[in-house]
Amino acid sequence: MATQIKPRQIKLGAFLPGGGQHVAAWRHPGQPADGATDFEFHKQLAQTAERGLFDAYFLADGLAVSFGGGTEGGNAKVAGFEPVTLFSALAPLTTHLGFIATASTTYEEPYNLARKFASLDLISQGRAGWNVVTTGTEAAAYNFSLDQQHPHAVRYRRAAEHVEVVKKLWDSFEDDAFIRDKRTGQFFDTDKLHYTNHRGEHFKVKGPLNVSRSPQGHPVIVQAGQSEDGRGLAAATAEVIFTAHQHLETAQEFYRDIKARAIGVGRDPGHVLVMPGVSPFIGRTEAEAREKYEKLTALILEEDGLALLNGLTGGTLDLSGHDLDGPLPPTPPTEGMKSRQALIRRIADERNFTIRQLYQWIASARGHFTIVGTPVQIADTLEEWFENEGADGFNILPPWLPAGLDDFVELVIPELQRRGLFRTAYEGRTLRENLGLPFPANRWTRATARQAAE
Structure with missing residues (x-):
């Protein structure tokens, strides 16, 4: 009997800063004014996203008070939780939802970052992802003993090497290294622990990492760069790419370019998922959706x-x-x-x-695609991009919370499911399984297998 191929379906991330996406979201009467630092509110958002069968909860992050705009006094993004810390608390309160946290290759060392994300991956039982960023602001540079930020090209060279080192560290222990035999007293197999021994332009790291691998091998790598340097880094290293486009035509150019670059470096293009950001204002009628948009706009x-x-x-x-x-x-x-x-x-x-x-x-999406319309109109747009080489999925940016997320879960997701474009149940327990990404075999295990075959 021929194997039945499962139809391709949309992947969805939920980008949910507690203070809301829109620059004036916190002023909306339905948004908690202190949502950015209210853990119970983040818990509610995570559980709603899981009820909606989202692949992951995504959070950006900055390393300065001016992140997201300025210090003029009206921006709720001025202060909030460090994402990995927050997600480590949320992970035990969920069962399938992934957690993609942003961390900087410019201002974090590979060892500390690898350890932090490997720990989140174990705590969540294989549901962690790392959004790789290079942090391009002067304000952040001033917090790390610099008088100005590093040049764009330097940041991306450092980022490429940083990711390489982190992935090596995540392979320090082979998957079956831990024996934990109480009778013999052998806790782990020393032959399956490996030093990193990396020396490069930016880093010198001996290793090994003192955290074991998780059920998904290692966290999913996410990247959001769109410049020439950013595209090169994403095609070579990323498994999910968060991108910003206003038109299907530019989304298609990016999508096709990334897939071609991935092939060019020997990767399977199906294992590089492109997910543009979309900020939806949802109404049961166009007039209601427009009213929601104008009401929030008036608060800026x-x-x-x-x-x-x-x-x-x-x-x-x-x-x-x-x-x-x-x-x-x-x-x-x-x-x-x-x-x-x-x-x-x-x-x-x-x-x-x-x-x-x-x-x-x-103000709502910072350059990502804003859609004002009914659930059918929004589903039409997502379907058009998905079916025409514009996207493998989308990162949804509700303008304000919790209503913007509730509207998407209650109105748009059922419409996507009706069309067969979105899951009705999670496919697996790890983020990789739900995204349809392969398990990354440990490089040392692969090397041993190759030697045995030869």
Whole structure:
């Protein structure tokens, strides 16, 4: 009997900062004002995401108070939980939901980062993911004994080597290294513990790591860069790529380019999942969805909108004295997020936005795709991108919480399920199993198997 091939289905991440995605979310009457540091609220969000059968709970992170816009006083992202710490507390309260935490290759050492994520992977029984970022802000540099941030190219060279070292450390113990035989007194097989012995441009790490492997081998690697350097790093190392696009055409170009690059470095393109960000304002009618969008837009403080815009264009754009109902002035070069600066510029030019209209539009998703519509309209858009080489799945950014997440779970997911585009039950217990990603065989086990075959 021929093996039945399971139809390809959409993968979904839930990007759920407790203070809400939108720059003014915390001011919404339905959003807890202290949600960013309310553990019980994060617990509620995680359990709702699991009820909706999301693959993972995703969190960004910054290493300075100015993360997400500025210090003008109206931004709930100014302070919150460190993601790995939060997810270590949430993991035992869930059973299938993955947890993708952001951590910086620029300001963390490979050994500490590898240890932290390996621990989360064990605590969650194989549901951890690492979102690899290079941290491109001057504000962060000032917190790590630097007078200015490292150049863009240097950050990405360091990132590539950093990921290489972390993956080596995660392979320190082979999967069956721990015997734990009380009768003989042998706790582990010393032949299955391996030193890292890495020497490179940025790092010198002997190893081995003092944490064992988890049921999924090692955490899923996620990356979000869209610049030339970012694409190269993602194609070579990432298993999930979080990306920002406003149009199917640009999403397709990115998708096809990443898959081709993956093939070029000997990887299976099916094991590199592209998941654009989508911020949905959901209404049972178009009018209701539009009302939700306009209600949240009206809560934006002008100074916070401008700070957000400055942060996303590289932190080099001084808009003081400019007519907010006039066009966006030229943006100076940046060593920060080059791809995001270019995207914001493109949004402004394509839509002929004024400065005010631009910060209102990006206030919810910071350059990711915003959809205002009914569950059917939103499902139509996701299906179009999914079926036409624009996406393997999506990272959903509810504008405010908990209602934005509740709306998606209660209204959009049933529509996707009705179309056969989304699961009705989890496929497995680990994040890899649910994403359809392969188990990464330990490099030392692979080497032994090759030697035996020869």
